[in-house]
Amino acid sequence: xxxxxxxxxxxxxxxxxxxxxxxxxxxxxxxxxxxxxxxxxxxxxxxxxxxxxxxxxxxxxxxxxxxxxxxxxxxxxxxxxxxxxxxxxxxxxxxxxxxxxxxxxxxxxxxxxxxxxxxxxxxxxxxxxxxxxxxxxxxxxxxxxxxxxxxxxxxxxxxxxxxxxxxxxxxxxxxxxxxxxxxxxxxxxxxxxxxxxxxxxxxxxxxxxxxxxxxxxxxxxxxxxxxxxxxxxxxxxxxxxxxxxxxxxxxxxxxxxxxxxxxxxxxxxxxxxxxxxxxxxxxxxxxxxxxxxxxxxxxxxxxxxxxxxxxxxxxxxxxxxxxxxxxxxxxxxxxxxxxxxxxxxxxxxxxxxxxxxxxxxxxxxxxxxxxxxxxxxxxxxxxxxxxxxxxxxxxxxxxxxxxxxxx
Amino acid sequence: xxxxxxxxxxxxxxxxxxxxxxxxxxxxxxxxxxxxxxxxxxxxxxxxxxxxxxxxxxxxxxxxxxxxxxxxxxxxxxxxxxxxxxxxxxxxxxxxxxxxxxxxxxxxxxxxxxxxxxxxxxxxxxxxxxxxxxxxxxxxxxxxxxxxxxxxxxxxxxxxxxxxxxxxxxxxxxxxxxxxxxxxxxxxxxxxxxxxxxxxxxxxxxxxxxxxxxxxxxxxxxxxxxxxxxxxxxxxxxxxxxxxxxxxxxxxxxxxxxxxxxxxxxxxxxxxxxxxxxxxxxxxxxxxxxxxxxxxxxxxxxxxxxxxxxxxxxxxxxxxxxxxxxxxxxxxxxxxxxxxxxxxxxxxxxxxxxxxxxxxxxxxxxxxxxxxxxxxxxxxxxxxxxxxxxxxxxxxxxxxxxxxxxx
Ligand SMILES: NC(=O)c1ccc[n+]([C@@H]2O[C@H](COP(=O)([O-])OP(=O)(O)OC[C@H]3O[C@@H](n4cnc5c(N)ncnc54)[C@H](O)[C@@H]3O)[C@@H](O)[C@H]2O)c1
Ligand SMILES: NC(=O)c1ccc[n+]([C@@H]2O[C@H](COP(=O)([O-])OP(=O)(O)OC[C@H]3O[C@@H](n4cnc5c(N)ncnc54)[C@H](O)[C@@H]3O)[C@@H](O)[C@H]2O)c1
Numbered sequence: 001x002x003x004x005x006x007x008x009x010x011x012x013x014x015x016x017x018x019x020x021x022x023x024x025x026x027x028x029x030x031x032x033x034x035x036x037x038x039x040x041x042x043x044x045x046x047x048x049x050x051x052x053x054x055x056x057x058x059x060x061x062x063x064x065x066x067x068x069x070x071x072x073x074x075x076x077x078x079x080x081x082x083x084x085x086x087x088x089x090x091x092x093x094x095x096x097x098x099x100x101x102x103x104x105x106x107x108x109x110x111x112x113x114x115x116x117x118x119x120x121x122x123x124x125x126x127x128x129x130x131x132x133x134x135x136x137x138x139x140x141x142x143x144x145x146x147x148x149x150x151x152x153x154x155x156x157x158x159x160x161x162x163x164x165x166x167x168x169x170x171x172x173x174x175x176x177x178x179x180x181x182x183x184x185x186x187x188x189x190x191x192x193x194x195x196x197x198x199x200x201x202x203x204x205x206x207x208x209x210x211x212x213x214x215x216x217x218x219x220x221x222x223x224x225x226x227x228x229x230x231x232x233x234x235x236x237x238x239x240x241x242x243x244x245x246x247x248x249x250x251x252x253x254x255x256x257x258x259x260x261x262x263x264x265x266x267x268x269x270x271x272x273x274x275x276x277x278x279x280x281x282x283x284x285x286x287x288x289x290x291x292x293x294x295x296x297x298x299x300x301x302x303x304x305x306x307x308x309x310x311x312x313x314x315x316x317x318x319x320x321x322x323x324x325x326x327x328x329x330x331x332x333x334x335x336x337x338x339x340x341x342x343x344x345x346x347x348x349x350x351x352x353x354x355x356x357x358x359x360x361x362x363x364x365x366x367x368x369x370x371x372x373x374x375x376x377x378x379x380x381x382x383x384x385x386x387x388x389x390x391x392x393x394x395x396x397x398x399x400x401x402x403x404x405x406x407x
Numbered sequence: 408x409x410x411x412x413x414x415x416x417x418x419x420x421x422x423x424x425x426x427x428x429x430x431x432x433x434x435x436x437x438x439x440x441x442x443x444x445x446x447x448x449x450x451x452x453x454x455x456x457x458x459x460x461x462x463x464x465x466x467x468x469x470x471x472x473x474x475x476x477x478x479x480x481x482x483x484x485x486x487x488x489x490x491x492x493x494x495x496x497x498x499x500x501x502x503x504x505x506x507x508x509x510x511x512x513x514x515x516x517x518x519x520x521x522x523x524x525x526x527x528x529x530x531x532x533x534x535x536x537x538x539x540x541x542x543x544x545x546x547x548x549x550x551x552x553x554x555x556x557x558x559x560x561x562x563x564x565x566x567x568x569x570x571x572x573x574x575x576x577x578x579x580x581x582x583x584x585x586x587x588x589x590x591x592x593x594x595x596x597x598x599x600x601x602x603x604x605x606x607x608x609x610x611x612x613x614x615x616x617x618x619x620x621x622x623x624x625x626x627x628x629x630x631x632x633x634x635x636x637x638x639x640x641x642x643x644x645x646x647x648x649x650x651x652x653x654x655x656x657x658x659x660x661x662x663x664x665x666x667x668x669x670x671x672x673x674x675x676x677x678x679x680x681x682x683x684x685x686x687x688x689x690x691x692x693x694x695x696x697x698x699x700x701x702x703x704x705x706x707x708x709x710x711x712x713x714x715x716x717x718x719x720x721x722x723x724x725x726x727x728x729x730x731x732x733x734x735x736x737x738x739x740x741x742x743x744x745x746x747x748x749x750x751x752x753x754x755x756x757x758x759x760x761x762x763x764x765x766x767x768x769x770x771x772x773x774x775x776x777x778x779x780x781x782x783x784x785x786x787x788x789x790x791x792x793x794x795x796x797x798x799x800x801x802x803x804x805x806x807x808x809x810x811x812x813x814x
Contacts, residue, residue: 092530092807123499123549127542134541134608135534138601142530146807166590167583174595176574176583181754183573188583188592189611194545197615201541201608204596208604212748212802341619347588395619400499400553 016040017292018102020089020140021110022082023067024049025242026156026225026284030108032232032239033285034292035080042083042102043067044095045111048132052118058249058388060242061258061380062228073238089136092143099147106152106292109140112202116160116193117248117339117393122403126194133198134205141209152295153217154288155206157199159277159307159350161221163190164343169350172219172303192342193395203303210301217300218291222284223277223307226253226365227373230282241281243376246388252313253278255389256320257370260331261377262384266321267391270338272314273345277307277352280363290358305352308362323370327378339391423447424699425509427496427547428517429489430474431456432649433563433632433691437515439639439646440692441699442487449490449509450474451502452518455539459525465656465795467649468665468787469635480645496543499550506554513559513699516547519609523567523600524655524746524800529810533601540605541612548616559702560624561695562613564606566684566714566757568628570597571750576757579626579710599749600802610710617708624707625698629691630684630714633660633772634780637689648688650783653795659720660685662796663727664777667738668784669791673728674798677745679721680752684714684759687770697765712759715769730777734785746798 017034021027022043035041047067053059065073071082083102087094089111112133113119119129137155144151162169165188175184186207191197209215228243244250245258247267256266279287287306296302311319317333324331338344356362363369424441428434429450442448454474460466472480478489490509494501496518519540520526526536544562551558569576572595582591593614598604616622635650651657652665654674663673686694694713703709718726724740731738745751763769770776 096807123546126549127545130541130545130612131538134537138534138537139530142533142807165592167585167588167592174583174585176581176585176595178574178581178583181574185572185574185595186597188581188595190593191611191615192619194612194615197608197611200611201604204598204604204607205537205601207597208599208601212599400503400549 014038014040015105015292016042016102018042018044018098018104018107019110020044020107021112023047024110025244026281027110028070028241029230029233029281030285030288031082032074033230034289035074035082036078036232037289042085042098042104044085044087044089044098046088047086056248058246059385061245061377061383062240062243064240064242065238069238073236077235089139090132092139095139095143096147099143104148104151106154106295107140107144108154108288108292109137110156111136112198114195115249116195117391119193119195120393120395120398122398123400124402129194130198130201134201137202138205141206141215144215145209145213152292153206153215154291155202155217155219157203157219157221158196159221159223159305160196161189161191161200161203162187162350163192164346164348165190166347169305171305171351171354192340207301210299214299216296216298217302218296219301219303220287220291220306221303223279224251224253225279225281225284226251227281227369228376230285245384247391248393253316256316257373257377258384259389260320260324260329260374261381262386263330264386264389265332265334266317267336267389268313268317268333269336269340271344272317272335273312274342275310275312275346275348277305277310277350278365279307280365280369282363283308283360287355287360290355290360294358304354305350306355307352309365310348310350319365319370323367323374327371327374336391339394341395421445421447422512422699423509425449425451425505425511425514426517427451427514428519430454431517432651433688434517435477435648436637436640436688437692437695438489439481440637441696442481442489443485443639444696449492449505449511451492451494451496451505453495454493463655465653466792468652468784468790469647469650471647471649472645476645480643484642496546497539499546502546502550503554506550511555511558513561513702514547514551515561515695515699516544517563518543519605520602522656523602524798526600526602527800527802527805529805530807531809536601537605537608541608544609545612548613548622551622552616552620559699560613560622561698562609562624562626564610564626564628565603566628566630566712567603568596568598568607568610569594569757570599571753571755572597573754576712578712578758578761599747614708617706621706623703623705624709625703626708626710627694627698627713628710630686631658631660632686632688632691633658634688634776635783637692652791654798655800660723663723664780664784665791666796667727667731667736667781668788669793670737671793671796672739672741673724674743674796675720675724675740676743676747676798678751679724679742680719681749682717682719682753682755684712684717684757685772686714687772687776689770690715690767694762694767697762697767701765711761712757713762714759716772717755717757726772726777730774730781733778734781743798746801748802
């Protein structure tokens, strides 16, 4: 089922793409996709995401091979080499070596602590999240300025940076007329966890370096990603992607499918009116490829809202219930006291046309995708640890003291 | 000339105010002022600002006593005790002890790396600035949540968070009507150095904790401070405040006065149309006192623009030239290639009514203040190191490598 279509210019030298966080959920799928499209790929990852699982006693639904085995398997299947640099991008010496030896044309930066609940466990995780994400990104910016001036930074942000304003959400900027004068300004941000805030900090830092140093950057304000299979990860079980269903790292739709598969009631937080943008992981890899193929100009801080459809939590629960019935699953829903601090009923209308204009052809959430994701969850349901399903982190109860006991 | 007027409620117990950064320029003046007004004051400071001077070979124009001597002198003159906690607020154990032993009713947080040029020297100073400021403030927020829930945070931000938008600058929030809907949102920020960005990050983090935890906070977006004398620091030479005139820590008007005093041409960066808000240090202490006396409500993130007048750099050069003539100084002006990345001609109209509504009676920049500041500079002119005057840090030339040689 692989179609190694060369979108990467058949005559010129293949573009070199560094994928920071390439062992993670989005990063692994993207690395394989770009390698398959004949980009020259290097993965940079500290593997700290695997450490979080060990420390919190969590597990991906799917068994995931080590990054070394993953890359060896890819090579033996396709003949394609993916470089591997294991280290922490907060360590600038390490990052320098990776930049100097690989000389990337583009850096796709997925390499952050990306769970809102994780950032709200305790003070030390809040501090870790902001330090890891903000300093890591600063280092990437300095590495680009110093060693690969022309390199295009494709940075993963989140739709959560915007919060839920009572006006339409634009893509990064908004034109404001005020007291008879007009300017186009960065869209106001209202993030609602230390994780989401770290992304706002990153966006502000990156925008400044575009202006001051002429960095070219694309900030992908990504929605919630769902699904697990991509063309490349399907090729072999050792290439299988991770699928998180726990209360800390699992995201809404993926969690609901696993809950439905094991007969756990769907965990709707509060009123369930929370509306967000969503996208299929097959669109994540497509969007990143489009951003790389159409780089920002020097000095341009370009912002794309990277999602394909909006759903409320109640919408998702309804869709999963219906799809479950077709598979003979009896899907119940429960209302869980909301562990987060967020509006549960609100206006939400976010623009997302720029990636479509570049050629994105969305995989909309269809019955068939839901069926296949549910089937996938059913296939792995014996390995589900039900203890991990309920939310265990509270926005209000977060304290200064370390929460070292198992969650 | 001291008038120890008790604004602090004569019947109730005196309020306890922790002053983080109390050994610095604004913090020292504020600590004495509040102590004089019968607040119970504790200074928290790592003294890192004095270390920067040693490392960069810089000096305050005025000789400054050690913090220990300062506090002893204050006690011997007034009988008033100022507590001293020496340590780094990024060290949460240290901060915890300070909070537990002092139990503040208000925390005034001046304790950050506050120079834009310093943050643009090299990668490690950029990273230090964001880490020191962002993590320090996170720790303060956690300490308040955990140990002094009712405590009012008064946080020093900067007018530089707003940048120079082409519309009026409001105090923290702006009401936007967009596609037929209306919301009041955080005012868009466009900071232009890693230092200014750190303040934007702080503001976003604090706003979130007000919402999520019910923290009460006042963000003082302060303009550029000028002057050196306050009622209390004038009482004895050992209480004298610092006055920075170098290219890294010196700020516009203070620098121009020292330049005029030593016959150095006034260093106007670029076209000199850069317009900012300014205030007298006597108003800094007044504003902070007003904020403490009128605390924000639980959950409220209150933003005040703390300045009294707007000037362009050319305006200031003109004022100092005129004032200098009266003192018989021949003041020249030179145009220096702008080391910063900033607009040199722009619209600027920033609101600053909220502190006036609370009772601020501004010391506007008058001939007499300029005369006295110039006289002060003349008095100390023999100790000026002219090598420190020209700007030495370039926004564009900042690199990844450590700049360990003397600037
Ligand atoms: N999954 C989603 O639904 C979603 C939605 C919006 C945005 N995003 C963003 O996309 C990116 C990837 O998300 P994901 O779901 O693949 O996360 P993930 O946790 O699965 O992957 C992140 C990877 O980055 C690595 N990493 C973290 N810090 C690092 C550091 N300092 N140095 C080197 N490597 C480091 C981790 O080890 C991990 O492999 C993140 O930035 C995330 O915020 C994800
Ligand atoms: N001076 C101005 O014109 C001006 C203008 C706008 C805003 N501000 C803000 O006001 C505040 C005070 O400014 P200033 O001019 O007095 O600066 P300053 O450098 O003179 O004082 C800051 C003090 O904080 C201390 N400090 C820094 N990091 C610390 C840490 N991690 N732990 C403990 N102590 C720490 C330093 O040792 C220093 O004594 C700053 O936050 C600054 O950004 C100042």
